[in-house]
Amino acid sequence: MTLPDSRSNSKVSSMSPDEYKTIAKKHEPPRSILKNCLKAFFVGGLICLIGQGIQQFFMSVFDMSTKEAGSPTVAVLIIISVILTCFGVYDKIAQWAGAGTAVPVTGFANSMCSAALEHRAEGLVLGVGASMFKLAGSVIVFGTVAAFIIGIIYALLGTGGGG
Amino acid sequence: MQVKGQTWTYEKKPVILGASSIVGPEEGEGPLAEDFDFIYDNIEINEKTWEKGERRLLEDAARKALEHASIKEEDLQFYVGGDLMNQIISSSFAARKMGVPYIGVFGACSTSMESLAVASMMIDSGAAQYAMAGTASHNCTVEKQFRYPTEYGSQKPPYAQYTITGAGCSVVSAQGDGPHVTHATIGKVIDLGVKDPFNMGTAMAPAAADTITAHMRDTGRSPGYYDLIVTGDLAAVGLPIAKELLKKEGIAMEETNFMDCGLMIYDRDRQKYVLSGGSGCGCSAVVTYGHILKRMKRGELHKVLVVATGALLSPLSYQQGESIPCIAHAVSLEMGG
Numbered sequence: 001m002t003l004p005d006s007r008s009n010s011k012v013s014s015m016s017p018d019e020y021k022t023i024a025k026k027h028e029p030p031r032s033i034l035k036n037c038l039k040a041f042f043v044g045g046l047i048c049l050i051g052q053g054i055q056q057f058f059m060s061v062f063d064m065s066t067k068e069a070g071s072p073t074v075a076v077l078i079i080i081s082v083i084l085t086c087f088g089v090y091d092k093i094a095q096w097a098g099a100g101t102a103v104p105v106t107g108f109a110n111s112m113c114s115a116a117l118e119h120r121a122e123g124l125v126l127g128v129g130a131s132m133f134k135l136a137g138s139v140i141v142f143g144t145v146a147a148f149i150i151g152i153i154y155a156l157l158g159t160g161g162g163g
Numbered sequence: 164m165q166v167k168g169q170t171w172t173y174e175k176k177p178v179i180l181g182a183s184s185i186v187g188p189e190e191g192e193g194p195l196a197e198d199f200d201f202i203y204d205n206i207e208i209n210e211k212t213w214e215k216g217e218r219r220l221l222e223d224a225a226r227k228a229l230e231h232a233s234i235k236e237e238d239l240q241f242y243v244g245g246d247l248m249n250q251i252i253s254s255s256f257a258a259r260k261m262g263v264p265y266i267g268v269f270g271a272c273s274t275s276m277e278s279l280a281v282a283s284m285m286i287d288s289g290a291a292q293y294a295m296a297g298t299a300s301h302n303c304t305v306e307k308q309f310r311y312p313t314e315y316g317s318q319k320p321p322y323a324q325y326t327i328t329g330a331g332c333s334v335v336s337a338q339g340d341g342p343h344v345t346h347a348t349i350g351k352v353i354d355l356g357v358k359d360p361f362n363m364g365t366a367m368a369p370a371a372a373d374t375i376t377a378h379m380r381d382t383g384r385s386p387g388y389y390d391l392i393v394t395g396d397l398a399a400v401g402l403p404i405a406k407e408l409l410k411k412e413g414i415a416m417e418e419t420n421f422m423d424c425g426l427m428i429y430d431r432d433r434q435k436y437v438l439s440g441g442s443g444c445g446c447s448a449v450v451t452y453g454h455i456l457k458r459m460k461r462g463e464l465h466k467v468l469v470v471a472t473g474a475l476l477s478p479l480s481y482q483q484g485e486s487i488p489c490i491a492h493a494v495s496l497e498m499g500g
Contacts, residue, residue, distance in 0.1 A: 010376040011411050012369045017356030017486075024357070024365045027404050029321040029439070036318075085314050094316025095436070101316050110316045118312035121212040135315065 036098050043093075043100030051077055051104075074105055081106035085113040111135040164287045169348050169374075170381035176343040177286035179496070180293075180336045181232025183224045184453030186445075187302070187328030189437075193429045198453040199329075200227050206303065206328065213313075214252065217301035220330035220445075221246070221257040225297055228452075232293070232334035239263050239334070240291040243282045245274040246299050246444050247326075248308065253299050263295070272367075272396050273350070273473030274298045275331065275448035276492040280347035282335045283494075292337060299330030300443030309360060309478055322400045323361040325437035327428055331448030333456075342459045346495040348378040352475065354488040360474075360481045363442055364401025364425075367472040370489035371397060372408035374470055378493045379414055387418030390464045393455070395447035395471035395491070396425035398440030424450035447471040459498045467496045 054076050058069035084090040090110050094101040101107055112132055119131035133140065165172040184199045191202030201223065203209065208216030221244070229236055242261060244254035245268040258265035270277035278296035285291040303313045305326040311317055335344065353373050357366035371394045379385060386392060397405055402423045409416050424447045425440035451469050458464045470493040481487065 010373045012355075012373045012376070012408050013351065013353060015355060015369070020355035020357075020369065023407060024368075024404060027365070027400055027407075029400065031321060085316075088314060091314050091316045092436075095318055098318040102318075107316060110314070114312035114314035114316070117314055118307055121214070135311065 039096065040098045040100035040103075043097035044103055047077070047101070047104045047106055077105050078109040081109035082113045085110045086117065090114075108136060108139060111139075164284065168381035169351070169377045171280070171284060171287075171347045171349070172382075173283055173287040173344055173346065175287045175337055176345055177283040177335045177337060178339045178341045178343055179456065180234070180334045180339045180341055181228050181230070182331065182333040182452035182456050183227035183231060184331045184449035185220050185223045185227065185329060186449055186453075187220075189302070189325075189434065190327055190329050190428055190449065192434060195428055195450065195454045198457050199449060200224075200453070203328075208301070208328070213301055213303040213307060214248065217246065217248070217253045217299050217304050217330075218256050220301065220328070221253055221297060221299040221332070222260055224299065224330035224332040225257060225261060225295065228295060228297070228332035228334050232336070232339075234293055234334065236261065236263070239293050239295055241266060241282070241285055241294040242297065243268055243278040243285075243294060244297040245269045245278060247271060247305055253304075254297070257297075257299075270471075270490055270492060271473030271475050272300075272442060272444050272446060273471040273490050273492045274444045275395065275451065276347070276469055276471035276494045279333060279335070279344065279494050280349065280492055282333075283344040283347060286335050286337050293334060295332055295334050297330065297332035298444040298448050300326055300328070300445035302326045302328045302443075305443060309476075319438060320361050321438055322364065323438045324363055324396065324398050324425060324440055324442035325429070326443035327441045327446045327449065329445035329449040331445060331452035333452055342456055342496045342498050344494060345497050346378070346382060346493075348374055348381060348493040350374040350377075350491040350493070352488045352490050354486050356486045358481065358484065358486045360476060360487065362400070363396070363474050363487075364398045364439060365404060366474050366487040367489040367491065368397055368401040368404035369408060370491040371395075371401075371405045371470050371472050372412060374491040374493050375405075375409060375468075376412045376414055378468065378470075378495075382495075385418060386414060386416050386421070389419050389466045389468045389495075391420045391422065391455070392416070392468045392470065393421075393427070393447070393450070394423045395469075395473070396440070396442035397423045397472060398425040398442065399431065400439050401472075402426065427454065455496075459496065462498070465498045469494050469496065
């Protein structure tokens with residue numbers, strides 16, 4: 001057996017990433033930002049409208065105030081999102097709706113539920129417990145940090161810490 | 164065996180005695196459904212976890228390949244396999260059941276041809292009488308490991324690909340009837356700076372172009388020598404890029420049929436969820452072992468070059484902002500002679 005006598009000296013192997021980028025760019029399928037924004041706007045709006053409907057329901061049927069009806073409304077939206085996730089529907093809607101399903105509370109519920117489902121195979125502690133916040137964790141961390149900063153700004157400006 | 168550049172020429176021309184392809188439900192809805200040995204009607208593959216499902220596919224495929232080769236499990240001397248899971252668990256766990264001496268290989272989605280090239284080398288060098296090459300992938304195990312939970316609602320870009328659920332195995336031998344493995348061109352790792360883990364076709368196209376260029380240079384052939392040249396999983400975005408790159412290299416791909424397994428396995432008009440096409444270890448394996456070998460046996464194809472492409476990233480590497488190194492291995496299959 002003889003050892004390899006030559007190596008590839010193809011043009012590709014000596015191409016620069018920038019040069020390749022210009023070639024790749026030509027072949028990248030277009031993404032319509034406008035269409036995605038419109039879909040996100042309407043689906044996100046629709047989810048909020050449903051939420052509004054649920055809130056009205058609690059207010060008129062259970063005689064709750066706007067504030068009181070807030071928590072059960074969120075809970076109902078979360079349950080709907082979890083059910084749709086479990087039936088494997090939510091991700092399909094999300095592929096179409098984009099940010100429309102990601103931004104509202106339903107998206108947050110989906111991120112936790114999908115991670116819990118996915119890691120159920122690794123057990124309740126190491127799987128569900130440890131991995132449930134895999135995606136949602138960063139939302140909570142940065143949400144808390146942002147709230148903390150805003151709180152300090154409020155305090156410094158002397159406008160009081162809310163409420 | 165002769166070596167020229169990156170290419171091995173197998174002088175004994177190892178024969179693919181038997182091959183198998185087992186797939187999941189979505190591949191069973193695609194245009195190649197008739198060519199597969201078995202189609203599972205559920206994505207769980209009758210198992211409790213995705214990982215067990217993937218392993219089961221591989222175990223089934225191994226059994227089927229031995230059956231098609233008409234040899235007993237105890238006659239098989241080596242199994243060369245790999246997959247996309249961390250520590251190639253699907254292959255190793257399947258090998259545990261087979262009880263055959265095992266060499267684990269990893270080349271991401273290029274594992275199908277990498278394992279076939281190694282198994283053929285064993286036969287050619289006289290290291291084995293019968294050797295098996297195999298690989299598997301499962302859509303959900305790959306999504307879980309490399310991207311997000313399967314049910315997570317994130318919008319995938321149109322250039323994203325869909326990992327196929329399926330496994331393919333082949334039994335290679337020094338004698339017998341069937342397509343011959345004549346050459347293998349082992350690819351170099353090529354990285355042209357693509358960082359988006361959804362953009363696999365774009366990342367892998369240069370590796371495919373480099374390996375095809377090397378193969379033609381080493382063998383002194385031109386693409387017209389082959390009835391068909393297929394890449395593993397470049398899909399709708401990567402294949403045109405590979406074409407353009409090969410044109411720059413001066414390789415006349417228009418002399419032959421230049422296709423991609425990721426585009427052949429699904430009907431993208433009907434199966435919209437696959438976006439730009441199929442990917443995964445199983446993709447080139449089931450298309451080659453299911454569809455292409457059957458067409459060769461029917462006499463529709465005589466000479467085929469399969470260029471399996473692989474993206475050698477890990478979830479950790481792309482989270483740390485590294486670009487995606489890619490590789491492609493080419494294996495030349497010929498009928499008769």
